[in-house]
Amino acid sequence: LPNFRMVGDNLKDRFDGASRVMVSNSDRNRDNSNILSNSASNSVHGHREGLGRRHRYNFQLKPYNPEHKPPGPKDLVYVEQSPAFCEKNPKVGILGTHGRQCNDTSIGVDGCDLMCCGRGFKTQEVTLIERCACT
Secondary structure, eight states: OOOHHHHHHHHHHHHHTOEEEEEEOOHHHHHTHHHHHTOOOSSTTTTTTTOOHHHHHSOEEEESSTTSOOOOTTOOEESSOOOOSSSOBGGGTBOOSTTOOOBTTOOSTTBHHHHTTTSOOOOOOOOOOOOOOOO
16 A cells, blocks of 8 residues: 555645536447446446446546546546635635634645635734743
């Protein structure tokens, strides 16, 4: 087995290169529906042997943008855009980022530039004086 870091890096690369696709029913699939229903066997790979991806699942993934190439068997794909997490949307439970605390020195997900979606942010410096329980 590959180490955890290698798996994570591989998934991140695929996520960053994910393609938006449309699901398309192919006429060829309808003609081969008997192949699918008659291909049962005791093998774990019974449905996989000799059948391409489109035959196995009865649909084909086509790029949303016709200028892009079709996804390969190891590519990550998505069917619809993720919602905008910057703006409040109670319908889908998104609180938005307005009023959240961020770290103005971080370049990570907790950083103000990323969390505030490029809209800018206000910094606030707070001095807190507490009594100690010294002995």
